[in-house]
Amino acid sequence: MKHNTTAASGKTSGSVFGSRIRFALISLIVIAVYYWSIQGIHFEGIQGTAGTVSKSILQGFLHPDWSFVYIPEGEDLLRGLLDTLVISILGTVIAAVVCIPFAFWASTNMSRRLAVSGSGKIMLSVIRVFPEIIVAILFIKAVGPGSFAGVLALGIHSVGMLGKLYAETIESIDRGPQEALIASGANRLQVLRYAVLPQVIPQFLSYSLYRFEINIRSATTLGLVGAGGIGTPLIFALQARNWNRVGIILLGIIVLVILTDLISGWIRKRII
Numbered sequence: 001m002k003h004n005t006t007a008a009s010g011k012t013s014g015s016v017f018g019s020r021i022r023f024a025l026i027s028l029i030v031i032a033v034y035y036w037s038i039q040g041i042h043f044e045g046i047q048g049t050a051g052t053v054s055k056s057i058l059q060g061f062l063h064p065d066w067s068f069v070y071i072p073e074g075e076d077l078l079r080g081l082l083d084t085l086v087i088s089i090l091g092t093v094i095a096a097v098v099c100i101p102f103a104f105w106a107s108t109n110m111s112r113r114l115a116v117s118g119s120g121k122i123m124l125s126v127i128r129v130f131p132e133i134i135v136a137i138l139f140i141k142a143v144g145p146g147s148f149a150g151v152l153a154l155g156i157h158s159v160g161m162l163g164k165l166y167a168e169t170i171e172s173i174d175r176g177p178q179e180a181l182i183a184s185g186a187n188r189l190q191v192l193r194y195a196v197l198p199q200v201i202p203q204f205l206s207y208s209l210y211r212f213e214i215n216i217r218s219a220t221t222l223g224l225v226g227a228g229g230i231g232t233p234l235i236f237a238l239q240a241r242n243w244n245r246v247g248i249i250l251l252g253i254i255v256l257v258i259l260t261d262l263i264s265g266w267i268r269k270r271i272i
Contacts, residue, residue, distance in 0.1 A: 060243020061250070068233075068248050077252045080223075080230035085256065087147055087222070087229050088215040091154025096208040099159040103166030110170060121167070128160030132218045136227040147228030154215050154222070162211055169203045170196065205271050209264045216260050220253050 047053075069077045104110050106120030136153035143149050177195040186194070223231020230249060237245040 056241070057243050057246075060245075061247040063244055064248035064251055065242070065244040066248060068245050069252075075233060077230070077233075077248060080233050080249070081252050081256050083147055084216065084219045084223075084229035084231075084253075085260075087150045087154060087219045087227075088212060090151045091158060091219070092208060092212040092215050094151070094155030095158030095162050095211065096204070098155065099163035099166055100204075102159060102163040103170060106163065106167040107170040109173075109175070121164075124160050124163040124167070126160075127156065128164070130157065132157045132222060133225055136222045136225055140226055145226035145228075150219060150222045150227035150229055153227060154218060157218075158211050158215060162207060165207045166200070166204060169200050169207070173199045202271050206268045209268050209271075213257075213261055213264050216257055 102120060102124055106117055106124055108114070108117045111117050132153050135157050136149055139149040139152045143152070173196060177199075178191055181191045181195050219229045220231050220234070223229040223233075224235045226232065230253060234246065234249045237243075237249060
């Protein structure tokens with residue numbers, strides 16, 4: 001009995017020592033990577049105008065331009081936020097519909113050949129490679145600047161991420177109902193309709209709402225390159241150093257994002 005206790009104690013000590021060695025090695029690697037990264041930064045000092053510019057920005061944020069909230073005869077904050085909201089909704093709807101066939105294509109349990117699902121996963125990865133702002137620039141060259149380019153950019157880019165999440169949802173379904181329908185003689189369409197879709201649709205909707213929250217934030221930056229939304233007046237205000245207008249625009253974006261997060265979270269809880 002004493003011999004067993006001693007052996008167990010030795011194993012425990014060895015395990016603790018091994019864990020400490022691994023932790024030390026990982027820490028050294030992380031520190032080395034950070035040190036190597038810092039070496040590539042060329043810091044040339046703080047600009048002489050940094051203090052003045054920082055005070056102006058702070059003053060603009062503390063005293064936002066409330067007159068920009070609503071301008072009856074021109075572009076204002078409310079129209080820009082509404083444009084951003086519409087771009088996000090349309091882009092999310094496009095992605096949520098278009099990515100469904102890609103998701104089934106990339107799902108390993110929907111095909112007997114690994115090459116088929118593997119090619120689908122590669123396609124979704126390729127779509128996810130390009131950031132929204134790059135896709136927006138490409139569409140601006142194709143269809144011109146404006147909200148339409150923003151909708152297409154958000155829609156196409158979101159296909160990659162939503163398709164990946166949809167595919168993972170399909171792969172995690174319960175195979176019992178599917179096998180029961182196959183055993184009873186149901187065809188592939190009937191299996192899809194009665195065994196697969198009822199299990200995945202709630203999760204599909206939840207992921208789409210989550211992506212909508214992300215697209216709200218993305219749509220605010222697409223206007224910086226001319227793809228519509230609140231980003232367009234924001235970049236104009238930044239270029240003109242109109243910090244009061246920048247302050248009210250950022251305040252409006254904060255309110256819009258918070259409201260959409262709260263509403264989207266409430267809807268997701270009701271769905272799942």
